[in-house]
Amino acid sequence: xxxxxxxxxxxxDGELNGSPSNQVINSVLTDSRRFRxxxxxxxxxxxxxxxxGHAYIEELIDKGLHCFIVSKKPKENLLEKASFxxxxxxxxxxxxxxxxxxxxxxxxxxxxxxxxxKTIVKEWLYQLLRxxxxxxxxxxxxxxxxxxxxxxxxxxxxHDIAIIEAGISEPGEMVRLEKMIRPHLGILTNIGTxxxxxxxDQHELRHEKMLLFANCDETLLxxxxxxxxxxxxxxxxxTIEGQNYKPPFTDKASVSNAAIAITAALRxxxxxxxxxxxxxxxxxxxxxxxxxxxxxxxxxxxDAYNSDLSGLEIALSDLDTRARNGRKIVILSDIVMxxxxxxxxxxxxxxxxxxxxxxxxxxxxxxxxxxxxLYKGExxxxxxxxxxxxxxxxxxxxxxxxxxxxxxxxxxxxxxxQLEDKPHATWLEIDLDKLSHNVGEYRKRxxxxxxxxxxxKAMSYGAGDSELASxxxxxxxxxxxxxxxxxxxxxxxxxxxxxxxxxxxxxxxxASIIEHKLEPVIYSLQQLDSFVxxxxxxxxxxxxxxxxLDTGMHRLGFDGTSLSDLIAMLQxxxxxxxxxIFSHLANSEIKNDDLTHTQLRRFEEWSNKIIxxxxxxxxxxxxxxxxxxxxxxxxxxxxxxxxxxxxxxxEGLTLENxxxxxxxxxxxxTIPAGEGIGYGxxxxxxxxxxxxxxxxxxxxxxSRQLSNGKGEFFHVRSGKxxxxxxxxxxxxxxxxxxxxxxxxxxxxxxxxxxxxxxxLAKKMDTISYEVLTSISxxxxxxxxxxx
Numbered sequence: 034x035x036x037x038x039x040x041x042x043x044x045x046d047g048e049l050n051g052s053p054s055n056q057v058i059n060s061v062l063t064d065s066r067r068f069r070x071x072x073x074x075x076x077x078x079x080x081x082x083x084x085x086g087h088a089y090i091e092e093l094i095d096k097g098l099h100c101f102i103v104s105k106k107p108k109e110n111l112l113e114k115a116s117f118x119x120x121x122x123x124x125x126x127x128x129x130x131x132x133x134x135x136x137x138x139x140x141x142x143x144x145x146x147x148x149x150x151k152t153i154v155k156e157w158l159y160q161l162l163r164x165x166x167x168x169x170x171x172x173x174x175x176x177x178x179x180x181x182x183x184x185x186x187x188x189x190x191x192h193d194i195a196i197i198e199a200g201i202s203e204p205g206e207m208v209r210l211e212k213m214i215r216p217h218l219g220i221l222t223n224i225g226t227x228x229x230x231x232x233x234d235q236h237e238l239r240h241e242k243m244l245l246f247a248n249c250d251e252t253l254l255x256x257x258x259x260x261x262x263x264x265x266x267x268x269x270x271x272t273i274e275g276q277n278y279k280p281p282f283t284d285k286a287s288v289s290n291a292a293i294a295i296t297a298a299l300r301x302x303x304x305x306x307x308x309x310x311x312x313x314x315x316x317x318x319x320x321x322x323x324x325x326x327x328x329x330x331x332x333x334x335x336d337a338y339n340s341d342l343s344g345l346e347i348a349l350s351d352l353d354t355r356a357r358n359g360r361k362i363v364i365l366s367d368i369v370m371x372x373x374x375x376x377x378x379x380x381x382x383x384x385x386x387x388x389x390x391x392x393x394x395x396x397x398x399x400x401x402x403x404x405x406x407l408y409k410g411e412x413x414x415x416x417x418x419x420x421x422x423x424x425x426x427x428x429x430x431x432x433x434x435x436x437x438x439x440x441x442x443x444x445x446x447x448x449x450x451q452l453e454d455k456p457h458a459t460w461l462e463i464d465l466d467k468l469s470h471n472v473g474e475y476r477k478r479x480x481x482x483x484x485x486x487x488x489x490k491a492m493s494y495g496a497g498d499s500e501l502a503s504x505x506x507x508x509x510x511x512x513x514x515x516x517x518x519x520x521x522x523x524x525x526x527x528x529x530x531x532x533x534x535x536x537x538x539x540x541x542x543x544a545s546i547i548e549h550k551l552e553p554v555i556y557s558l559q560q561l562d563s564f565v566x567x568x569x570x571x572x573x574x575x576x577x578x579x580x581x582l583d584t585g586m587h588r589l590g591f592d593g594t595s596l597s598d599l600i601a602m603l604q605x606x607x608x609x610x611x612x613x614i615f616s617h618l619a620n621s622e623i624k625n626d627d628l629t630h631t632q633l634r635r636f637e638e639w640s641n642k643i644i645x646x647x648x649x650x651x652x653x654x655x656x657x658x659x660x661x662x663x664x665x666x667x668x669x670x671x672x673x674x675x676x677x678x679x680x681x682x683x684e685g686l687t688l689e690n691x692x693x694x695x696x697x698x699x700x701x702x703t704i705p706a707g708e709g710i711g712y713g714x715x716x717x718x719x720x721x722x723x724x725x726x727x728x729x730x731x732x733x734x735x736s737r738q739l740s741n742g743k744g745e746f747f748h749v750r751s752g753k754x755x756x757x758x759x760x761x762x763x764x765x766x767x768x769x770x771x772x773x774x775x776x777x778x779x780x781x782x783x784x785x786x787x788x789x790x791x792x793l794a795k796k797m798d799t800i801s802y803e804v805l806t807s808i809s810x811x812x813x814x815x816x817x818x819x820x
Contacts (some may be wrong), residue, residue, distance in 0.1 A: 034137055034190070035059045036130075038100060038116055041075065045129045047103065047120035054116040056100055057283045061130060061186050063179065067087035067350050068098055069388030079179065080121050081190050082481035083509045086123070091113075096627040102126050124178065131182035131213045138188050138195065141301060144214045146199045146207070146242045147222025147255065150290045154222055155198050156296040161311045162303050166193040167374070176200035181210050189713065191374055193765040194301065199245055203231035207244040219246035220297055221254045222290070224750060234678065253296055255289065276305050278312045291315060302720035314441070322351055324500065324816035326454045331429035333452055337445035345382060345438065349389045351818070352436040354507065359432025359526075360392035364421075366439035367398030379404035386410065394518075397421055411792065418443050422451055443481055457813055460727045461695040462785070463496045463502045465818035471678045472508060474686045483668050486512035486534065486654065490520060494680065494791050495734075495805040496692055497502070497814045499527020504818065505678075506531050514673060519544035521551040532612075533581055537589075543567045546617040549718050552612055556581040556589040558598055561609070568608035577612040584632040584655075586617040596639055600646045613652035613671065614640045621660035629660075634669050662686065680800050692805060693785030694812075696727040696746075698777050701770060710767050711759030716741045725755070727781050730764045734807035735783070736797040737761045744796055747782040748775060754788075755781070 035057045042049040048269050060074040065086065068076070076093055078086030078101065087105050099115040101107075104123045105499055107115075111753050122124040135142065143158070145151050159170050169192045171184040176198040188195050197747045199210045224239045232238040246252045271278040280291040291312065298308050322333040332355065335349050352361055363386060368378060379401060387409065395413045396402055402414045415421040418439075429435060429452060437452075439445035476485065487493075487510045493501045502513055502524050517523045521533045522545060538546060538553040540563050546553055547567075555561045556576045568576055580599070583590030591599050603611060616636050620626040636655050644651050653669040658677035660667055662685065680690040702722055704710060709717045727746075737760065738744075744757040746768060755768040755775075768781070782802070784790040794804045 034134060035073070038075075038118060040781045041102065041130065044133050045118060045120045045126035047102070047118040047126065049116065049118055050115065051107070051112040051116040052099075054100060054114075058100060060213065061102075061127065061183070062098075063127070063183065064350075065093055065786060067346075068093055068096060069390075070097055071179065071388060074098065075102055075118075075125050077102040077123055079127070080517050085686070108648035114715070127179065127182045127321070128209065128213055133183040134188055135185050135195075135213060135215060137797075138192075140193045140195060141218065142214060142216045143196045143218045143220065143297065143301070144193065144199055144211075144245050145196065145220045145222065145251070146176075146201075146214070146245050148224045148238070150255070150286065151198050151200065153287075153290050154198050154220060154294050154297075156223065157291060157315055158297050160198055160315060161294060161298040161308050162301060162644045164307050164311065165190050165303060166301075168194045168196060168223030168526070170196040171198040172344050178206065178209060181213055185213060199478065201241060204237070204241055207241050211245050213250055214245065216245065217250050218297060218300060219249040219252040220293060221246070221252065223255050223286070241255055251300065253293055253300070255293055274299060276309070277310055277718075280312050280315050282315075284817055296703070309595065316652060322348060322818050324355065324818070325449070326813065327429050327433070327435060327452050328454045328561050329429045329433075330431040331433040331435060333449065334436045335447060335449050336436065337441075346385055348352075348436055348438055349385060349391075353389050356434040357432040359434065361390065361429060362393045362427075362429075362433055362435040363391050363397065364395040364397065364437045364439070364445070365397075365401065366418075366443040366445065367400040368399055375400065376404060380407055383408040393427070395421065395427060397445075399441065410512070418445065421731065422447060440800055452641075454813075457728065457733075457811055459727075459733060459783075460813040460815050461808055462693045462695060463501065463814060463816045464689075464691050464693075465816055467680065467691045468496075468501070468504065468678055471680055471691065472505070472510070472674065474688060475658075475672075475674055475677055478661055478665065479517075479668060479672065484511040484652070484654075484671035485516050486510070487678065488514040488669055489512065490516035490536070490672055490808045495808040497816070498523045499529060500814065500816055502529050503527060504816075509788065512671065518545050518549075518551060521546075522549050523616070525608055526547040526552070534575070534613075538564075540567070547571060547573065547664070552577045552579060554581050554589075555580045555609075556583075556591065558591075558595065558602065561599070561602055561606075565602075565606050565608050575610040578609045579612055580612065580614045580643065582616040582636060584616040584635040584639070586616065586619045586632075590616065591639075593635065593639060596642055600643055603643070605645060610649070610652050611643070611647060614643055615654045618655060618660050618664070618667075620658060621657055621663055624663045629664060633664065635669075676802060679805070690785075692790070694783040694808065695749075696729040696781045696783060698725040698770075698775060698779045698781060699728055700726045701775055702726075702776055709759070711762060713760060715760055716758045722758070722769055723775075724758055724767045725770045725775050725779075725781075727766050727768060728764060729766055729783065729812075730762045732763045733765060733809045733812050734804070735761055736799070736807075738797050739793075741764075744793070745785040745788075747785070748765065748773065749780040749782055749787075751775070752787075 038049055038054055057073055058075045060071055062076045063079050078163045092103060094114050101115055102118045102123060104120055107117050145155050155170055159168055170190050181199055184197055197214050201207050223533045224235055253570050264527055273295050277517050280293050293310060325333040325335055327333040334352055360648055397415045397418055399416050405412060405414055413426055437445055437448055487505045488503050506529055512532050516536050518535055518538055521535050526531055534553050535551050535553050579796055580648050581590040583592050618629055620628050640653050652671050654671035656667045656672040661672050667763050704722050706719055708719045709715050720727055729735050739757050740760040742756050745754045748755050751773055752774050758769045759767045784793045790801050794801045
């Protein structure tokens with residue numbers, strides 16, 4: 034379906050202004066960064082408390098885009114260059130266009146909501162039906178007020194089914210989503226305790242979710258399905274509507290999600306034999322893009338097991354965002370689809386690749402090779418994955434960024450394995466989606482104008498330097514805070530452009546601070562004097578600095594007795610410009626604390642004295658992670674978020690742990706009765722035992738206090754806890770695997786979803802902060818994200 038701008042103005046109740054245009058519109062863009070000279074596109078300028086799409090209109094006009102939907106009247110000179118549909122609210126306009134697209138769609142629409150399992154059920158339903166129907170589904174987890182609209186706008190005439198995921202965070206949102214989606218078939222997955230922050234209880238959350246199904250022909254409920262499960266050895270057989278289905282997993286959540294997906298597939302006209310065959314191939318979905326370090330200092334974006342067109346643009350956009358100074362490489366397999374539309378689909382694929390200026394395309398598969406002549410760029414073609422693995426025509430170069438995207442049958446994990454730099458079989462997995470969620474939880478507690486500083490010192494609590502900061506910068510973080518100058522330098526070298534505050538600096542670091550445009554904290558008159566002298570030598574004026582006040586923490590900072598001298602120096606030294614005044618709370622974890630109230634009073638009084646004597650505006654900040662929630666009166670102009678964005682440090686918020694630490698079993702052996710294990714031959718047993726050796730030790734941050742049975746780790750494949758035997762070594766740890774089917778190469782979770790880091794910290798007689806920051810830099814970091 035296509036629109037003219039007149040159509041759009043009518044649908045959105047808007048007014049068409051600007052230069053005349055008869056352009057046909059078939060694509061709506063809401064992110065200016067994703068414009069790649071696409072034809073027939075209109076840019077819709079969304080606005081929020083921390084962003085405004087209207088700011089990018091002139092830039093887009095210069096790039097060749099000339100159709101816009103806006104809520105602010107454009108400048109007169111822009112009206113001469115482009116066409117504008119002016120509406121009251123651009124989000125309403127986006128949803129009106131999505132509603133229009135939905136009502137003109139002749140196929141079936143499935144709406145999925147719930148607390149857990151929405152995306153899994155959506156993806157499995159797609160897998161069960163894709164051999165018979167042409168299906169469009171929400172990309173990744175596009176389930177918000179904006180995401181649902183963008184998902185619906187992807188519907189094309191050739192589609193038979195649209196599977197749309199809907200998520201809400203507060204009452205009242207589902208009514209708007211239902212108006213857009215209007216599903217024929219509704220699916221409610223598990224309702225858990227997640228996302229309860231803005232709801233009274235699970236009953237209210239369930240009621241709000243059910244509003245999606247107000248006009249449904251049929252609704253399937255996770256907790257009311259009529260199916261039976263027969264438990265067998267390492268398998269489950271689902272009996273649904275008189276037929277048996279055997280998914281390749283046994284855990285309760287996966288079996289239940291498979292059951293609801295199979296039931297929905299049958300309701301939508303899927304054939305038993307097709308669903309049965311597809312069910313046997315289901316596996317936990319790789320729902321997120323994974324960022325890995327590649328050989329020769331390259332970067333890998335792993336999207337293996339997923340080769341659908343709807344997710345390709347998201348993956349390419351991610352590649353474009355993360356690309357360094359080197360080449361952009363795409364390794365792509367055949368795309369699973371209805372063969373009648375192959376030519377049109379591959380033309381879309383190659384057009385996308387050209388829009389994102391891919392330097393090299395590697396195709397694997399006979400189907401995609403048939404249409405390779407449509408691609409104009411540099412290209413390598415292979416029939417099979419093994420052919421690529423055996424050829425050395427492509428070897429990553431320094432700074433290459435490589436997107437690996439393939440259908441499951443092509444086993445692209447082998448390509449990832451060949452191209453990944455694997456210095457250590459132990460890794461820390463960082464879930465950037467959970468990081469974004471946690472940041473959002475704190476942002477909801479702040480006034481719209483309040484800025485947020487992300488504290489990323491100590492490798493951001495072990496999670497990584499520039500990789501983590503790059504993601505946070507894209508999420509709209511206003512400031513970064515580090516402990517030392519070299520940490521700020523790492524961020525600048527990693528491409529971070531946001532302001533960076535340095536907590537601790539001295540004369541030896543001043544040159545580096547100026548070179549990398551870092552902003553030092555000033556905590557004493559002597560330090561201020563030495564920094565001013567350095568600026569005088571360099572001929573620098575109005576350099577941004579941050580003034581630290583000691584209101585009761587009693588570490589670094591000015592106290593009340595030194596304010597007069599400080600003010601006098603600041604007034605007489607044009608070399609420095611006070612960017613902010615701040616202090617640290619000592620007891621912010623305790624609500625209604627007397628010391629904290631005293632600190633807030635001192636901060637208010639002392640900072641006012643300084644600001645009154647300066648001739649320019651100055652930011653103020655005192656709240657750390659706990660203070661954001663416990664002391665809203667201390668939000669001022671900015672807050673500092675640290676451990677909270679990693680999922681710790683605050684009760685009453687729906688936070689998710691971001692980091693998980695894994696290792697692998699390197700060897701399994703039997704130890705005779707009466708013999709000890711490891712250094713000192715400790716932990717003897719009267720019976721023979723089987724042990725596994727994993728490559729993680731105290732040099733990686735694992736405490737020796739976990740030795741001799743005190744520690745235990747989670748064996749992912751069996752779901753069993755395995756005790757540490759013997760002493761933790763520098764590089765190795767031994768675990769008791771007696772009576773459990775443990776094999777070399779099996780994954781062991783040190784902490785993560787099944788072994789909370791708080792539990793490990795307790796066994797180590799320490800706190801979560803220390804566990805996270807103690808993880809060695811030699812442990813590889815892997816980053817997961819949706820888009």
